[in-house]
Amino acid sequence: MRETLPRMEEELQEIIHRWKWVSWIMVGAGLILASRLWYLQIIHGEKLRKSSEINRLKETKIQAPRGLIFDRNNKILVDNFLDLKLTITPQYINNLEEAAKDISTIIQIAPQYIIEKVKSGEKKYGPFRPVIIKKHLTFNQVVGLKFLQWDYTGLDIQTTIIRHYPLNKNGAHLFGYLGEITKNQILTFNKKYKSRLHFQSGNIIGKSGLENIWEYELRGIDGFEFVEVDVHNRKSISNIAGLWSFEPKKPIPGRNLILTIDKDLQEKTYSSFLRKDKIGPRYGSAIVMKNNGEILAWVSYPSYDPNIFSMGLSASKWMNLAYDPTKPLINKVIQEHYAPGSTFKPIITLAALQEGLLTEQTLIESPKEFIFGRRTYHDYRKTGHGSINLFSAIERSANVFFYKLGIELGIDKIAKYARLFHLGQKTNIKLDGEVAGFIPDSQWKKKHLGEAWQPGEDLVHAIGQGFILVTPLQMAVAYNAIATSGNIVKPFIVKKITDINNKEIKSFQAEISSTINNNQIAKEHFKTIRKALKKVVHGSEGTARWWKTKEVKVAGKTGTSQVIAFSKETIHDKCQKRPLKQRHHGWFVAMAPAEKPEITVSVLTEHSCSGSSGSAPIARDIIHWYFKNKKENNKSSVLNKPAKI
Missing domain, CATH: 3.90.1310.10 (Penicillin-binding protein 2a (Domain 2))
Structure with missing residues (x-):
């Protein structure tokens, strides 16, 4: 018994010793836990509570409206x-x-x-x-x-x-359409617009036309808001976001564009292509431009409806558009080029006048055909024109008259004067895809084709055929230069940029790219050409005499752009009887009023056979509507003027 007691005391002491260690450990753990709780609750309690609430919040993007x-x-x-x-x-x-x-x-x-x-x-x-x-x-x-x-x-x-797009197909090539951004565009756009915009996958951007070129201005900046969601990701009725000051960021709308376009004239120009005459609806393009370069109407036909891109375009519909032989996706005003045909003849005449090869009184024999070298060059009129001056030559569009001028001038001088009017080069209008066209010369042919220029080639180029290529917009700029006695304007479409409250942010003014000075072409020669172009519409033998309008005097020129060459036997065959793809394109480029032009109209109709029947009716309708409407508006403004007291 005595031996057992000391042993029990030793064991008790051991247990007490162990409990002391356990107690210290528990106290230490408690202190650590308490300090941690203190750290979390007191030091970072507010932050962590807010963080936990954030997990119940859903950030929702608020899409910014496009300008x-x-x-x-x-x-x-x-x-x-x-x-x-x-x-x-x-x-x-x-x-x-x-x-x-x-x-x-x-x-x-x-x-x-x-x-x-x-x-x-x-x-x-x-x-x-x-x-x-x-x-x-x-x-x-x-x-x-x-x-x-x-x-x-x-x-x-x-x-x-x-x-x-309320106008649907009308103006689609000008306005453009929207589509989802590509991976390559994300990198490009973020680099290009990093000062204001940020792009990411899934963004919708302008893909063509003004929508594309003016993306920076039109695109708004998206906002966001926080909403509380439940376990089912549904919006809750509580307002934790407001409680914790998670303020929403309001979207910033895009800026608005005010164009030079006249909507009513745009609609008239488009409807003018939907004709019900013997040719039917025209394929091609038309441009109406004020003499300072402001574009009033812009039509490329056939067109497409840009709304289908907004609503969702299937792959099959896209393929149908992309491979349609009538090219509805091509902006034919600036993305297609054609031989100018006889619309080039006024420039040849100006060159001959300036070079002293011609005066207003000069008469040149213009028979039905002209033999040069071993080849015969034909006129469209089987009887020829006789001995005529420049006024009759332009009025009737006499080919032989201009064949002879082409020989005298030569291709290098023809090219020199064509380039004065900026033909064969981009107008630099602020739109995508503009082609330059082409004006050849002897050096170009030697360099690129390895052949010397042949004198016979001067003849076909003098009537706007051969290698010469121009766009309808270039021809509008060139004829506007004739109308203004030498001003080469830079065409433009956007007049100003405004914010959502219509406050002006920036405006754009007319620009003159260059001026043809008196040493290059004398001012009196421009006046002579305008007089000759007036006879095309108002002369008794003018090629567009059927399409004059009572509202205003018009000066202009018809033209035929050949798509293939014809033999002596087939050159006078009826164009309408040929397969569609073999029919000529038709031009008509005009200015009005003839005495002091305000607007220039350039119309190109594909496979319409001639400018007189294919394009001139469209230009006549446009010009007639413009000046009739302008006259009515002037009358209305006078009637509404307050009376003097």
Whole structure:
């Protein structure tokens, strides 16, 4: 017994010793825990609480509206409208297969398509980016999908802004269209616009026309807001975002463009192509320009509806547009070039006048054909024209008259004077895809074709055929130079940029690129040519005499752009009986009023056989409408003028 007691005391002491260590450990752990709690609750409590609340918040982008486009009279040309779209966020969707089946009954899209689209979006953009399943939801579809949101997380109906083009096909090549940004464009645009804009995958940008060129101005800056969501990713009724001062960032709308375009004239110009005469609707282009370079109307036909890009364009529809033989996607005003034909003859005449080869009184024999070397060159008139002066030569468009001038001038002088009018070079209008056209000379042929220029080639180039290529816009600029006695204007379309409150941010003024001075072409020679061009419309033998208008005197020139060469036997055959692709293109370039021109109109109609029947009627309708409307507006302004007291 005595031996047992000491042993028990020793064991008790051991236990007490161990408990002391345990106690110290527990106290230490408690202190550590308490300090940690103190650190979390007191030092960082506010921050961590806020962080936990953030996890219940969802950041939602607020799309910025794109800037609007107005005409010169503040009439809307391009605007926006609200649209609803269905999205699925891969990370949050529960039971995708069942959801797809239920969704398909409402929006009439196959379940497998929905599943594949969600999986494809997740693979491409990650699990947190919403995948667009369907745009342009109807009211009934929205109601049905709202009920499904209670059963399936990750399902969302979002408001978006859709670009709208009220004129539909009219002006599409000028205004352009929108599309999703590509990977390469993301890098390019972020570098180009880094001072104001940021681009990312899925952004919609301007792909052509003004939408593309003026992207920086038209594009707004998206905003965002925070909303509390529940476990099903649905919006909660509480306002944690406001409680913790998560202020939304308002979107900044894009800037507006005020154009030089006259909407009413634009509509008249477009409708002028939809003719019901023996030729039918015209394919080609028309440009109406004021004498200071302001573009009043711009039409390329056939066209496309840019709204189909906003609403969603299928691959098959895109292929149909891209491979349509009539080239509806091509802006024919600046992206196609043609031989100018007889519209080139006034420039040849100016060159001959300046070089002293011709005066107003000079008579040149112009028979039905002209033999030069071993080749015979024909006139379109089987009987010829006899001995005529420059006025009759331009009025009747006598080829032999200009063959002889071409021989005297030679190609290098022809090129010199053509380039004074900026033919064969870009106008530098602020639009994408402009081609330069081409003016040849002897050095070019030697360098690029390895052949010497042949004298016989001077003849065909003197009547605007051969290697010469111009755009309809270039011809408008050239004829405007004739109208203004030498001013080469830089055509422009945007008059000013304004903000959402219509406050002017920047304006644009007319520019003269260069001036043909008196040493290059004397001013009196321009006056002579305008007098000759007036006879084309108002002379008894003018090639456009059928298309005069009572409203105003017009000066202009018809032209035929040959697409293939014809033999002596077939040259006088009826053009309309040939296959479509073998028919000539028709030109008419005009200025009005003839005495003091205000506007220039350039019309090119493809495969219409001649300028007189193909293009002149369009130009006549445009000019007639413009001056009739202007006269009526002037009368109205006088009638509405307040009376003097």
